[in-house]
Amino acid sequence: MDSKLRTWRLLPGDDRYATAMSKPTAAKDDAAARIRAAIRAIPAGEVAGYGEVARRAGLPGRxxxxxxxxxxxxxxDLPWHRVLRSDGRIAFPEGSKGFREQGQRLRAEGVRVEAGRVRGQRAAATLDEQMWGVPMAPPAKAKPRRARTSPAKHSAAPSKAPARAKRPG
DNA sequence: AATTAGGCTTCGG
DNA sequence: TCCGAAGCCTAAT
Structure with missing residues (x-):
């Protein structure tokens, strides 16, 4: 009964083959690995935003x-609880399992969490801020950073069809 | 192959 | 603070 179960493989010719082979698995694994590394690099008691983690992983905008x-x-072992939204709030829906766990994990590290938000450092925007605890100088405002998130469109309607506006915050 | 729905997002207004 | 729009990525149609 095992002769059939163990030997089939996905081969060229099978229509699922092209799909499987076209996936840039290596690149994805690499990105995931870097992201995890960036998260592990966040010291206990510190936090960072999703965007910041992406940046540190060399993946701006993701x-x-x-x-x-x-x-x-x-x-x-991954300190996932140290990752917050850019505004310093826990990303999970308030009251959810993850929400509670993240809050308690953070508090266990001495982070002040009130109403689902981290007080003190609003999810360090930069390495300097994380290391020094405070921005060295007012960031002026010039920050054309946002590669893929938020296009900073100051006017006009989209020339193309309205992209599906996702869930309201 | 193209499109859609959705999510632990983000920025600006 | 809330809302809308834009960009990213995957699984399901």
Whole structure:
């Protein structure tokens, strides 16, 4: 009864083959690995935003990828709880399992969490800020940073069809 | 192959 | 603080 079960493989010719082979698995694994590394690099008692983690991983603009990686993560040692939204709030829905756990994990490290928000450092925007605890100087405001998140469109309607506006915050 | 729904997002207004 | 729009990525149609 095992002769059939163990030997089939996905081969060229099978229509699923092209799909499987076209996936840039290596690149994705690499990105995921870097993201996890960036998260592990956040010291206990400190926090960082999704976007910041992405930046440190060399993936500017892929904040949501960070969220996705965390969602799939199975490594119990990964300090996922140190990753917050850019405004310093916990990303999970208030009252959810994850929300509570993240809050308690952070508090266990001495981080002040009030109403689902971290007080003190609003999810360090930069390495300097994380190391020094405070921005060295007012960031002026010039920050054309946002590669892929938020286009900073100051006017006019989209020339193309309105992209599906996702869930309201 | 193209499109859609959704999510641990983000920025600006 | 809340809301809308834009960009990212995956699984399901």
């Amino acid at each position: 904040a949501r990828l960070v969220a996705r990686i965390l969602g799939q993560n199975e490594d119990p």
